[in-house]
Structure formats: structure tokens, C-alpha cells
Amino acid sequence: MRVLILGAGGIARGMAALLHFGGHQPLLWSPSGKGVVDLAQTDLQASGALQARFRVDLAYDLATAVKAAAVVVVALPANGHRRVMDLAIPHLTKEHCVIVSAQLSLGAAYLRQELVARSMDATVIGWGTTVVMGRQSAPGFVQIGGLRPAVPMAVLPSSRMDSALALCRTLFGDRFQPEPGLLAIALGNLNPPVHLANALCNLTRIENGETWFNYNGMTKSVARLILALDAERQSVAQAFGLSVRSVEDHFRMSFGLPDGMALAEMAAQIHQRRGGPPGPVTLDTRFITEDVPFGIVEIITLAAAAGVAVPLHQAGLALVDALYGTKFGEQNDLLPAVNLAALMG
Numbered sequence: 001m002r003v004l005i006l007g008a009g010g011i012a013r014g015m016a017a018l019l020h021f022g023g024h025q026p027l028l029w030s031p032s033g034k035g036v037v038d039l040a041q042t043d044l045q046a047s048g049a050l051q052a053r054f055r056v057d058l059a060y061d062l063a064t065a066v067k068a069a070a071v072v073v074v075a076l077p078a079n080g081h082r083r084v085m086d087l088a089i090p091h092l093t094k095e096h097c098v099i100v101s102a103q104l105s106l107g108a109a110y111l112r113q114e115l116v117a118r119s120m121d122a123t124v125i126g127w128g129t130t131v132v133m134g135r136q137s138a139p140g141f142v143q144i145g146g147l148r149p150a151v152p153m154a155v156l157p158s159s160r161m162d163s164a165l166a167l168c169r170t171l172f173g174d175r176f177q178p179e180p181g182l183l184a185i186a187l188g189n190l191n192p193p194v195h196l197a198n199a200l201c202n203l204t205r206i207e208n209g210e211t212w213f214n215y216n217g218m219t220k221s222v223a224r225l226i227l228a229l230d231a232e233r234q235s236v237a238q239a240f241g242l243s244v245r246s247v248e249d250h251f252r253m254s255f256g257l258p259d260g261m262a263l264a265e266m267a268a269q270i271h272q273r274r275g276g277p278p279g280p281v282t283l284d285t286r287f288i289t290e291d292v293p294f295g296i297v298e299i300i301t302l303a304a305a306a307g308v309a310v311p312l313h314q315a316g317l318a319l320v321d322a323l324y325g326t327k328f329g330e331q332n333d334l335l336p337a338v339n340l341a342a343l344m345g
């Protein structure tokens with residue numbers, strides 16, 4: 001099947017390799033064009049959990065590319081979701097299925113809402129995390145850190161779950177878990193609390209450009225902070241009558257670890273097994289610049305709607321605002337445009 005991937009970074013490349021491996025035809029599109037300059041000259045080489053070397057098809061004209069594909073995947077940081085969705089919307093038809101990988105700030109709801117407003121009935125799928133973990137390691141390369149055995153998903157409209165599930169399985173393997181709705185996906189994305197805690201506690205390493213490793217940075221005290229943030233996230237989910245998986249379950253399921261291990265122990269074991277990925281080496285890292293405005297702010301917004309206090313999330317936001325000298329909350333261009341009341345009703 002022809003699958004258009006909007007994005008050209010670690011996840012887009014990793015998904016392209018997975019699709020190629022499964023006999024499908026990925027097509028990569030970079031919003032600025034810069035993300036695919038290397039791939040115009042050379043094969044895409046995947047190493048790590050999945051090994052492949054092939055010439056990947058590149059798209060330069062979005063309208064033609066959307067027309068050529070039955071499935072479109074949004075695989076770039078949430079900072080670009082609204083802009084890229086707005087560019088794709090005029091070219092989508094009711095035959096298309098769009099996957100948001102991974103959803104933050106109810107981006108799938110934004111897309112479906114804009115499509116419906118234009119009487120366009122395309123299906124929209126929101127994933128709670130990615131199928132692959134990966135980094136663009138060098139020009140032409142992607143280092144795949146792992147394939148997740150479990151990926152939560154929700155569909156709009158929800159009546160299309162069976163066909164959406166079958167499609168996701170055909171393309172990416174038998175790893176998808178249906179969730180009751182998009183709010184469960186929103187509150188089930190674990191990147192924001194994990195990345196906020198890890199980046200905040202390792203900020204001078206990041207700012208000084210030191211070499212450090214993501215899971216080695218998750219020491220016992222960082223793990224305690226992650227768990228405290230996680231307790232707040234779970235209480236927001238509970239207020240909506242949802243049960244979302246804990247951060248420990250997320251680690252267990254993402255990395256195939258046994259039950260009963262403490263979070264810091266899991267992080268230490270992942271580090272021992274894999275080493276990478278490296279921790280961020282510049283303040284301009286999506287661990288903050290994406291996960292705070294589109295993840296932490298999303299949890300704070302949903303908590304306010306549910307009447308639940310999330311003091312640690314508020315404190316985290318205030319701290320990074322002060323550290324960066326900015327107002328991250330103002331950077332979220334999705335939540336103000338989403339009809340939250342409709343989703344909660």
C-alpha cells in the first residue's frame with residue numbers, strides 16, 4: 001500500500017523502513033524540503049532493531065502526494081501539526097485515512113473537526129505513542145532503537161475502529177490496542193512527563209552540550225519526579241472515568257521488561273542493554289519545546305476542565321518558562337482551536 005509520511009526525521013524514516021520491510025511503499029515529505037535533501041542522493045539505511053537499505057520515494061508536491069496515497073501519516077513534532085494538517089486538508093478525500101503519530105494536544109480531533117467542517121469524511125486515527133523509536137543518526141541513516149509491541153489508538157469517528165485497526169495491523173503489524181476515545185490517547189501519551197522530568201533534571205548537561213544518555217539520566221530521583229507527575233496525570237484520567245496505563249506499564253510494554261521492576265531499575269536496564277539514544281545536547285530540544293507546550297500544557301488544560309489540581313505540572317511549566325525566558329503555553333496552536341466540550345460530552 002502507498003503510504004505518505006509527513007515528516008522526514010527519526011520516526012518518519014523508521015516508519016518508512018518498517019513499511020518497506022512489510023512490502024509497502026512509503027513516500028516521504030519534508031515540510032521545508034530540507035529533511036529529504038540527503039535521501040535525494042542516497043539510499044535510506046536503517047540499523048538497530050530493524051535493518052534495511054532501500055531507495056525511498058520522496059514527495060515534493062503535497063497535493064500530488066496526498067492523491068497518490070490511501071494513508072497519510074503525520075510523523076513530526078506537534079509544533080508543526082496544525083500547519084502541516086492545514087496544508088494537507090484541502091487535498092484529503094473521504095477515502096483517506098490519516099494517522100497522527102504520535103498525538104499530542106488532541107491534534108487528531110483538530111484534524112477531524114476541520115475535515116467535517118468542510119464536509120470531508122476522511123478517517124483520523126490518533127496513536128498514543130510511536131510504533132518505532134529512532135533517531136536520524138547521520139545523512140541517509142536512521143538508528144532504530146526499538147519497535148513497540150503495544151501502541152494505543154483511537155479513531156474518529158469511533159464507529160470505524162474495526163477497519164482502522166485492521167489497516168494499522170496490515171501496515172505496521174499486530175501491535176495496536178483500541179482505546180475508548182481520543183481523551184484516553186491524550187492522557188496516555190507518556191512523553192511529556194518523562195521528558196519534562198528528565199530534561200529539567202539534566203538541563204545543564206543539555207545546555208553545555210555534554211554527551212549523556214537518555215535512560216542513564218533517569219536516576220532514582222528523576223524517576224520519583226516522573227512518578228509524581230504520573231500520579232497527577234492518572235488522577236486527571238480518573239476524573240474523566242478513564243483508566244490509562246502507568247508509566248511503569250508503558251516502559252514494560254515498550255521495552256519488553258518483566259513485571260515488578262521499579263522505574264529507575266527499568267531505565268538502568270534499558271541503558272545497559274541499549275546505551276542510546278543520547279540525551280539532548282541543545283536547549284532547542286523537543287523534550288522541552290514540544291512536550292511542554294503540547295503535552296504538559298495539554299494535561300494542565302484537561303485537568304482544569306475536569307476540576308483536578310496538577311500542582312507539579314503547573315510548577316514544571318513555570319520552571320521551564322523561567323529557565324527559557326518564554327511562555328510555552330502561548331505556543332500551543334492546537335488546543336485553542338479544538339472543541340473540547342464536544343470531545344468531553
Ligand SMILES: NC(=O)C1=CN([C@@H]2O[C@H](COP(=O)(O)OP(=O)(O)OC[C@H]3O[C@@H](n4cnc5c(N)ncnc54)[C@H](OP(=O)(O)O)[C@@H]3O)[C@@H](O)[C@H]2O)C=CC1
Nearest residue numbers: 007008009010011030031032035075076077079080133134
Ligand atoms: N524519535 C522517537 O523515538 C520518538 C518520537 N516521538 C514523537 O514522534 C514525533 C516525531 O519525532 P521525530 O521524528 O523523532 O522528530 P524529528 O525532530 O526527527 O522530526 C524532524 C521532522 O519534523 C519536521 N518538523 C520539526 N519541527 C517542525 C515544525 N515546527 N513544523 C513543521 N515540521 C517540523 C522536520 O521538518 P523539515 O523536514 O522541514 O526539517 C522534519 O521533517 C514527535 O512528536 C516525537 O515527540 C515519540 C516517541 C518516540
Ligand SMILES: CC(C)(CO)C(=O)C(=O)O
Nearest residue numbers: 133134145191194214277
Ligand atoms: C527517547 C524516547 C524513545 C523515550 O523517551 C522517546 O520517547 C523520544 O525520543 O521521544
